[in-house]
Amino acid sequence: MNLQLTDKLALVSGSTAGIGLAIATSLAAEGARVIINGRTEARVNEALARIRAKVAWAKLETFAGDLSTDSAATEVARRFPNVEVLVNNLGIFEPKPFEEIPDDDWRRFFEVNVLSGVRLSRLYLPGMRLCNWGRIIFISSESALQSPPEMIHYGMTKTAQIAVARGLAELTAGTGITVNSVLPGPTRSEGVETFVDQLSGGKPFEEFEKEFFEKVRPNSLIKRFESVEEIADLVTFVASPLASATTGAIWRADGGVVKSAF
Numbered sequence: 650m651n652l653q654l655t656d657k658l659a660l661v662s663g664s665t666a667g668i669g670l671a672i673a674t675s676l677a678a679e680g681a682r683v684i685i686n687g688r689t690e691a692r693v694n695e696a697l698a699r700i701r702a703k704v705a706w707a708k709l710e711t712f713a714g715d716l717s718t719d720s721a722a723t724e725v726a727r728r729f730p731n732v733e734v735l736v737n738n739l740g741i742f743e744p745k746p747f748e749e750i751p752d753d754d755w756r757r758f759f760e761v762n763v764l765s766g767v768r769l770s771r772l773y774l775p776g777m778r779l780c781n782w783g784r785i786i787f788i789s790s791e792s793a794l795q796s797p798p799e800m801i802h803y804g805m806t807k808t809a810q811i812a813v814a815r816g817l818a819e820l821t822a823g824t825g826i827t828v829n830s831v832l833p834g835p836t837r838s839e840g841v842e843t844f845v846d847q848l849s850g851g852k853p854f855e856e857f858e859k860e861f862f863e864k865v866r867p868n869s870l871i872k873r874f875e876s877v878e879e880i881a882d883l884v885t886f887v888a889s890p891l892a893s894a895t896t897g898a899i900w901r902a903d904g905g906v907v908k909s910a911f
Contacts, residue, residue, distance in 0.1 A: 652889035655680035656708075659888065660725065660732045660773075662686050662716045662765060663739035665696040667838030668788060671877035672736055674700050675885040677707035684710040684729055686739075717761040719768060726772040733780070734888045735773050737766030737810070738788040744799040755802050762806035767813060774817070774826075782825040784888045787814045788880075789830045791903035799865075807832075811899060818897030827896035829887050834903035835866055837874035870905025 654676065664673040665687035677683045677700055685700070687693045690713045700707050712728065714721035716739050726732075740762045745754070770785050777783025787810040796804030811830045818828040852860075862872045883902045886892055901907060 650891075652679045652885060652891055654734075654885070654889050657681045657733045657888075658684070658729065658731055659734035659736065660684040660686065660712075660729065660769070661736040661738055662769065664736075665692040668833065668836060668877045668880050669736075669738040670696055670699065671881035672738060672788075672884045674703055674707075675878070675881040676734070676736075676888065677704045677709065679885055679889070680708075681734065681888075682708040682710065684712055684725070684732070686712045686714070686716055686725070688715045689713055716769065717765040722765070722768040722772060726769075731776060732773050733777070733782065734784040734786075735769055736786045736788065736884060736888065737769060739765045740788065740806075742800055742803040745802070747798070747801050750802050755805075758802045758806050759809070762803070763809045763813065766810060770813075770817060770828075774821075777826050778821075778824065780825075783827075784892075785814070785817060785826070785828040786884060786887055787811070787828075787830045788884070789814075789832050789899075791832050791834045791901070791906045793830075793832060794907050794909075815897050821896070825893070827887075827893065829892075829896060829898050829900055831880070831884050831887060831900045832903055832907075833875060833880045834869065834906045835861070835874050836877060836880060838877050866906050868906050868908045873904070875902070875904055 659676050659681045661669050661673045663669045664685050673683045673685055685693055685696050693711045693713045697709055712725045716722055766787055789810045790807040792804040793807035793811050814828050814830045862869050880902050
């Protein structure tokens, strides 16, 4: 299927690893020009090599900088003012007992997971309005709908992302701009493997995975961690002109973890 993304300029925040890297790779495979973002030149260059190993024809740009900061967000918008597809993927998570989460952690999680997407959306929305076309996508989580007791501060930020996305969709009603949230379920990425190490006490991944979906996420219908490519494929479709009839929506790619028909 041709997703009609050829030469669309896309920015994927936090795209040097995990879901972000997979999204950038998928968009590049569809012909989009993709801005790869990470905090350091070394990480960005490593991601470039990984993408080109899979997509030899990839059209890639780079931006090294922490997009959870106002200065980096302003600079990326200055260097690339005509972004047409914005994927707000940048995010952090860590398991921590609620009683041990200090105020600074709550602020840090909100700054990185929520305000990074708010700033970038605010910077790029005017240009999308001028063109009467654009895609803004927030990579939220199933944790937005059922907050995980092992990291409540993370779940709070994922819920906030959905609220922002819906508000922006209402703001752009009647235009060619769509704003949506994509909700992955538990996904096997580099960050999740670190998360598993923290929770498993050194158990082999396969043993932990089986136990995790028996006890922690028993509602999962697929009973396994998703691959980053499974999330990226959905995001790439939502970013395409073919998804023009859907905005303000929650796209669940959660493996059936959320126990709801809606």
